[in-house]
Structures are given as C-alpha cells and as structure tokens.
Amino acid sequence: MTALQHRPLGGSDLIVPEICLGTMTFGEQTTEVDAHAQLDLALAQGVNFIDTAEMYAVPSRAETYGATETIVGNWLKHQTRDKIILATKVAGPARSLTWIRNGPQAMDRANIRAAIEGSLRRLQTDYIDLYQLHWPERNQPMFGQWQFDPQAERGGTPIREQLEALGELVREGKVRYVGVSNEHAWGLMQFVRLADELGLPRIVSTQNAYHLLNRTFESGLTEISHREQISLLAYSPLAFGHLTGKYLADPAAPGRLTQWPFFGQRYAKPNVASAVAAYVALARQHNLTPTQLALGFVRSRWFVASTIIGASSLAQLQETLPATLTPLSDEILTAIDAIHLQYTNPAP
16 A cells, blocks of 8 residues: 555646545445544545535435435534535436436526535535536436437527536635536536636546546547546446445445445446456456555556545444555556456447
C-alpha cells in the first residue's frame, strides 16, 4: 500500500484525494451510526471527498428518499466545512420516481433549482463543492444498455439551458464547480463547446462506471479527458461485488445483487464470469486479493482523479480503503490488458 495522493479535478483549482467516499448505502443498508463511523474513518485517513445524490439511498424508494443527504448533513454540521469536499447530484428525468419532485420530467431551470435547494437543506450547508447532473436527459445508452437507438429519440431541455441554470447557481455561490455523470463523448463535447462560447461554467468531471469489466471510457472519452481537462470520477470499481470474486464461489453470496436482483442486469452478459475468473486468478498469482487488483487498477489510470468506493458497513470500508491504494507493477498491468483483450468490456 502506498500513501494517499491528491490530484486536480479537471481544469479546476480543486484538489481531491484519489479516493472518494460514496454514500448510496446510507439510510438503506447502512444505519446512521455506521455511516457516521465510516465518514469519521475516511476523514481520519485523509479522504475528505464525499459523494452523494438527492435520489439516494439506493435502491431509490419513497421511504428512503433524501435519507443519505440527511445522514451526511447530520455529520457535516459537526465538521469544519471548508475542509470537506462535498459532491452531490440532481436526478435526471424519471417519471416513475414520483417521490423525487413529483417525478422529475426535465433537467430544466425549475427542476435544478428545486433539487439544489432540497440538497442544501438536507446537507445543512450553504454550498456544494461539485454539483453534478446525475444522468443525461436526452436519449443515450446507460445503466447497462450498450447500443444507441435513434428510434428512442425524445424531446428535452437543451444543454445550453442546463448550463445556464448551473451558471446561476455558481454566480449565487451555491455551487463551486459543476460536473456530469453517466455521460458520453457527444454530451461532454457539447457541454465544453457551449461553456466556452457562452462564458458559462465548464464541467470539470464526469462520474461514470469504470472497472475491469467495463473500460468503455477508454474509447474516445480519455482523449476528451486529456484535451479538455475533464477528470473521471470512477464509480462501481468492484462491479457491484463481482470483482471481489465472491459470486464465483457462491452466486447467492450476500450482497446488493442478491438482495436486489434487478441490479444484476448490467452484469448478466456473456463472458462476465469468465473474465472475473481470469482476474481473480491473476490476483492470486501475485499474492493479491481480487479486491486489491480491481481497486489498484482503477487507481493506476491517469485519467481517474478519484475512485469512488462505497461500503455497507464500517468493517467493509476498513478493507476497501487500504486496498484502493494497492500499487500494481507493470507486469500485472500488462497481464490485465491481455485479459481485457480476451474479454473486452463484458459488462458495459
């Protein structure tokens, strides 16, 4: 294990630790007492970057809507605010989520404004360091979809209007920097172009799934990351537990995928099990745990500003925090690429 490092977030002057604590289990799998213990442990280890969202806890339901931000806010009010880097997200259109602003139908000014006011209230703060659009309003493949379907086109709020709404929040001091999540190349470049043309806030990061079973970010998005100074905040680095290897030995092992099987659709694809078995074997060959291999790989990528790790318990976080800082040799990274070429992105 090496020492925790810090990296610039995109083209901003915000310097973030290479580990970010994800909080989506808070209020569902994780009690408030355990959540606060996790936050205390992370901060003690130098991880002062916290990511949440208005729709959390996950899975989203009326009974737990806003619980995660409330739990984080109850902890945050006892901290020195400017020592914490706080990120949250506005939920995109999802008519089925009626408990979130009556089922958000657009990423327009009114919805973004309502979302930020609710988040600030629950988080008990007057500003957010990084405010992110949780998923795009427009038609695009995401959350396990892997093909663009032009027949699914629909109307929506122009990206210019979304940026203008975010710009208002930045001018008012309610938001320091803006980012996106679950974005693709076309969307990133539209945000960049319009920001530059209109003098609006530039996005500094995109929060996308990235792990050994899904390296699709490397196809096109890494060039944008480099040329436009947009960092990746990598979520699901363990592929919902698959990359720990636990589901190889026992498909019914305790975890989110067995508790809520619908999360598994992203991983119910050919070659997932074969790829996981290959990575697990590689880890053991080098006296690493599969968790160390998976987390160490994400950390090694130059375009990843921070790896978002989440835990359902303090004990789990005590394992994953140091595992994320596992250095990987060139020999191991070369072997990872060989497996990747054999089983390319089995869970996009």
